Amino acid sequence: MHRPEDAAPTFSIGTVPIYGDLILAPMAGYSDVPFRLLCREMGSALSYTPCIPDDALAARGHHHERLLDFREEERPVAIQLLAKEEERLVRAAQKALQRRPDILDLNLGCPARRVAGGGRGAALLCNPPLIGRLVSALVKVSAVPVTAKIRLGWDETSRNYLEVARILEESGVSAIAVHGRTRSQAFRGRADWEAIAEVKAAVRVPVFANGDVRTPEDIAAIRRVTGCDAVMIGRGAIGNPWIFQRRALDEVPFEERLAVMERHLRMMVDYYGERLGVILFRKYAVHYVRGLEGASALRPRLVTASAVSQVLEILRGWRADERSAGDGRGTSACAIGTEDDRDVYPTGEGD
Ligand SMILES: Cc1cc2nc3c(=O)[nH]c(=O)nc-3n(C[C@H](O)[C@H](O)[C@H](O)COP(=O)(O)O)c2cc1C
Numbered sequence: 001m002h003r004p005e006d007a008a009p010t011f012s013i014g015t016v017p018i019y020g021d022l023i024l025a026p027m028a029g030y031s032d033v034p035f036r037l038l039c040r041e042m043g044s045a046l047s048y049t050p051c052i053p054d055d056a057l058a059a060r061g062h063h064h065e066r067l068l069d070f071r072e073e074e075r076p077v078a079i080q081l082l083a084k085e086e087e088r089l090v091r092a093a094q095k096a097l098q099r100r101p102d103i104l105d106l107n108l109g110c111p112a113r114r115v116a117g118g119g120r121g122a123a124l125l126c127n128p129p130l131i132g133r134l135v136s137a138l139v140k141v142s143a144v145p146v147t148a149k150i151r152l153g154w155d156e157t158s159r160n161y162l163e164v165a166r167i168l169e170e171s172g173v174s175a176i177a178v179h180g181r182t183r184s185q186a187f188r189g190r191a192d193w194e195a196i197a198e199v200k201a202a203v204r205v206p207v208f209a210n211g212d213v214r215t216p217e218d219i220a221a222i223r224r225v226t227g228c229d230a231v232m233i234g235r236g237a238i239g240n241p242w243i244f245q246r247r248a249l250d251e252v253p254f255e256e257r258l259a260v261m262e263r264h265l266r267m268m269v270d271y272y273g274e275r276l277g278v279i280l281f282r283k284y285a286v287h288y289v290r291g292l293e294g295a296s297a298l299r300p301r302l303v304t305a306s307a308v309s310q311v312l313e314i315l316r317g318w319r320a321d322e323r324s325a326g327d328g329r330g331t332s333a334c335a336i337g338t339e340d341d342r343d344v345y346p347t348g349e350g351d
Helices: 033-042 054-058 086-097 121-126 128-141 161-171 193-202 216-226 241-245 254-272 274-288 295-302 308-325
Strands: 011-013 016-018 022-024 077-082 103-108 146-150 176-179 207-210 230-233
Touching: 022 033, 022 241, 033 241, 033 254, 054 077, 054 086, 077 086, 086 103, 086 128, 103 121, 103 128, 121 128, 128 146, 128 161, 146 161, 161 176, 161 193, 176 193, 193 207, 193 216, 207 216, 216 230, 241 254, 254 274, 254 308, 274 295, 274 308, 295 308
Parallel strands: 022 230, 077 103, 103 146, 146 176, 176 207, 207 230
Antiparallel strands: 011 016
C-alpha cells in the first residue's frame, strides 16, 4: 500500500507520515473494513472508521466491535469519535485507544437529527468554546495525534468555520477535514470550496478539502481552489474506488470493473460471512454498474441476490452479453449509457 520506504511523506498528521493526497471519507454504512481496504489498495492514503458514538463505546456487549475494527494493512487509521461531554469523550477515547489507532478524530459535522439533535456532531459548531474543551481533553489523554472533521457552520447565518478552525488549532488538533457545507444544507447545494480555502489560509495544520469530488477533474479543481493538503472523497468513491488512482469510472474497462466488483464481493463475504456479505455488497453493486449499458435491467437483479453464486452468475451473464454485443470493440472501454445516476447516490442523511 502506498508507503514507499524511500519516498518522503506527502505531509504528516502530527507524528504520522501520510503518503498520498487522496483520502476516503468516513461514511457510516459504507466505509467498513473491506471497502476501506479496497480503497487503500487503490491509493487512499488514510483510513477513517465511521463515527462511533460515545454511548456505543460505553455500552457493554459487542455491537460496536465492527465499528472499531480495522486491519493492519489499513494503517494509518483514524478512529472517529462522536461525543459532546468531556468526560464521556475521554472514556470513549480510552476505549478506542486500546485498539491502537494512529489517530483519533472528532466528528463535528454529522447532521443526522438523532446525533445533532442530541448536541453531538454538527451541533457542537454552535458552541466553539465547548469544541475547544473537548479537543483539549482529547489531546491530553491521547498518545496519538487528534484531528477533527467539521462543516462550515450550523446554517447560513452562522458560518463560523474560521473561528472553529482556529480554536481547533489552538486546542491542539494535528489536521482538520472540512466538508464545505453547513449543517442545514445537509447534502444539498454545492460544497463551498472557497470557504475551505479560507480555512487552509487561516491555520498551519494540514487541511483536507471535502465535498462533491466525483472525478479526477474535480480533484484537480478542489486542490487548485483550496490549496489543501489532501482531498477527502466520500460518495464519489462508492462504486468508483478507482478515483484514488485519479481515474474516471467511464475510463475503467468493463472487465476491470467486473474483476474489482468480484474482488470486493469476496472481501465482503470473507469479512461478514456469505449471507450478510452479499446483502451488504448490494448497495455498492448498484454503483459499480453506473453508466454501463444494461445497468438498469441489472440493478433489480443485483439488489435481490442473496448468494455469491447468484451475483457471480449475473456478472458472468453480463460479461457474455457484453462480449457478444462488443464484437470488435473488445472490452477496453465501458459502454456509457444515458442513465441518470442521481437515484442511486446515497444522500448521507444518516451520517
Ligand atoms: C452515507 C454517508 C455516511 C456518512 N457518515 C459519516 C461519518 O460517519 N462521519 C463523518 O465525519 N462523515 C460522514 N459522512 C460525510 C462524508 O464523510 C463527507 O463529508 C460527505 O459525504 C461529503 O463528501 P462527498 O461529497 O465526497 O460525499 C457520511 C456521508 C454519507 C454519504
